[in-house]
Amino acid sequence: MTIATSNPLALIAELTHRCPLHCVYCSNPLELQARATELSTEDWSRVFHEAAALGVLQADFTGGEPLTRPDILELIRGARAAGLYVNLITSGLPLDESRLEALVQAGLDHFQLSFQGAREAIAQEISGTKAHAQKLRVLEWLKRHHIAVTLNFVIHRRNIEQLPGMLAIAESSSASRVEFANVQYYGWAFANRDGLLPTREQLTQSIDFLKKAQERLAGKIRVEYVVPDYYAKYPKPCMGGWGCKLMLITPSGDALPCHAARVIPGLTFESVNNRSLREIWEVSDAFQRFRGEAWMQEPCKTCDRRSKDLGGCRCQAFLLAGDAAATDPVCSLSPQRPKVDAILNTINSLGAGLAPSVEPSLTNPDWLYRPNPS
Amino acid sequence: MSVDLNSHPRLAPGCRMNEKTQQPRTLLMPERALRLNGPSLEIVERCDGQHTVQEIIAELQQLYAKADPAKVEQDILGYLALLQKERALDFVP
Numbered sequence: 001m002t003i004a005t006s007n008p009l010a011l012i013a014e015l016t017h018r019c020p021l022h023c024v025y026c027s028n029p030l031e032l033q034a035r036a037t038e039l040s041t042e043d044w045s046r047v048f049h050e051a052a053a054l055g056v057l058q059a060d061f062t063g064g065e066p067l068t069r070p071d072i073l074e075l076i077r078g079a080r081a082a083g084l085y086v087n088l089i090t091s092g093l094p095l096d097e098s099r100l101e102a103l104v105q106a107g108l109d110h111f112q113l114s115f116q117g118a119r120e121a122i123a124q125e126i127s128g129t130k131a132h133a134q135k136l137r138v139l140e141w142l143k144r145h146h147i148a149v150t151l152n153f154v155i156h157r158r159n160i161e162q163l164p165g166m167l168a169i170a171e172s173s174s175a176s177r178v179e180f181a182n183v184q185y186y187g188w189a190f191a192n193r194d195g196l197l198p199t200r201e202q203l204t205q206s207i208d209f210l211k212k213a214q215e216r217l218a219g220k221i222r223v224e225y226v227v228p229d230y231y232a233k234y235p236k237p238c239m240g241g242w243g244c245k246l247m248l249i250t251p252s253g254d255a256l257p258c259h260a261a262r263v264i265p266g267l268t269f270e271s272v273n274n275r276s277l278r279e280i281w282e283v284s285d286a287f288q289r290f291r292g293e294a295w296m297q298e299p300c301k302t303c304d305r306r307s308k309d310l311g312g313c314r315c316q317a318f319l320l321a322g323d324a325a326a327t328d329p330v331c332s333l334s335p336q337r338p339k340v341d342a343i344l345n346t347i348n349s350l351g352a353g354l355a356p357s358v359e360p361s362l363t364n365p366d367w368l369y370r371p372n373p374s
Numbered sequence: 375m376s377v378d379l380n381s382h383p384r385l386a387p388g389c390r391m392n393e394k395t396q397q398p399r400t401l402l403m404p405e406r407a408l409r410l411n412g413p414s415l416e417i418v419e420r421c422d423g424q425h426t427v428q429e430i431i432a433e434l435q436q437l438y439a440k441a442d443p444a445k446v447e448q449d450i451l452g453y454l455a456l457l458q459k460e461r462a463l464d465f466v467p
Contacts, residue, residue: 109388
């Protein structure tokens with residue numbers, strides 16, 4: 001039985017898993033794809049055309065670090081030629097001012113720049129790389145060339161105290177939108193979770209601080225704050241629903257409903273090398289698996305909220321409950337919620353041991369750093 | 375924020391229409407997209423930094439000569455305010 005679906009609106013083009021940074025919060029899978037398996041420029045061009053034919057409006061170039069692709073200009077041109085809006089999600093490395101100009105000339109519509117903190121030391125500890133100064137230079141070039149910019153500050157226990165400094169960086173930039181996004185726990189972030197989750201007190205203070213900032217900057221900069229859903233009452237409607245709003249293509253060409261879907265056992269992902277995007281979207285097993293409501297268990301099955309949050313995240317349900325069809329355990333209505341509470345209790349009871357006054361250090365042995373695949 | 379009739383609305387950085395050959399015509403922005411048809415398309419096409427708000431109103435009143443001019447003006451100002459809220463427009467003096 002084919003479940004009627006809407007068409008995807010966004011294509012997440014994971015161009016490569018190569019990256020000059022080694023962020024401990026990276027949401028890429030633990031198994032990174034090697035350079036030799038990457039899709040070619042021509043492959044991506046075909047994918048962009050198929051996506052546009054399917055109704056996709058926007059291509060989000062991401063990775064790894066998309067700027068490590070030597071053909072990034074051709075990729076931008078290819079996506080624009082296919083009729084897509086092109087958004088680049090990047091660390092800002094490797095980049096100089098003339099390369100940035102070339103990206104814009106090639107048709108780049110929007111630039112999203114990540115930040116790991118307000119200061120070099122913590123940024124270096126979290127990313128395993130000296131990148132902060134470069135990002136500040138990129139901000140200057142973006143301002144000079146009037147490029148549409150969103151800043152993404154990745155927030156966690158070790159840098160949440162630097163919110164005022166991060167906000168100051170945002171305010172002195174030309175960004176019209178700033179996202180302060182608490183880490184979500186997939187991939188490397190899941191492995192490093194216990195070092196990343198903020199305390200309840202930190203979270204409360206941050207919400208208070210950013211709420212005030214939102215009001216003060218209303219009409220000038222859109223300030224958004226994403227809290228870790230472990231602390232929420234209800235889960236997020238992940239990706240806007242499984243196989244609903246977007247599709248992700250991995251560096252080697254596998255089509256996934258989201259960046260974490262590979263953790264779910266028993267799903268076979270089709271490759272753009274073998275099937276058309278339309279076929280994959282409309283009828284492939286992986287995309288069909290969690291569409292509609294037939295797969296839902298109680299309490300989702302009869303819950304009033306099910307069309308609102310869709311039972312939360314399938315990948316998180318697998319990671320925390322061992323069952324991708326279960327209610328997302330962060331939901332207060334999930335019978336597995338006590339598991340999440342136990343994790344939070346550990347984080348919140350450690351007290352002084354979590355004090356961010358601990359000096360940032362590149363040699364902190366507690367982190368699992370994301371390597372650069374060959 | 376009220377709209378200055380003598381200002382020249384222009385699509386903000388990162389905001390553009392899709393190609394003329396693409397259907398449906400759409401206004402693409404970083405966070406969302408807006409379908410454009412009829413009047414909304416006529417308005418956005420004139421947000422080129424060359425037309426004043428007043429000129430856009432006058433041109434559309436001519437284009438939609440059968441409609442009540444006051445309603446046309448009201449609809450245009452309402453739509454420009456919507457685009458302004460989406461931060462899709464810069465108003466150049």
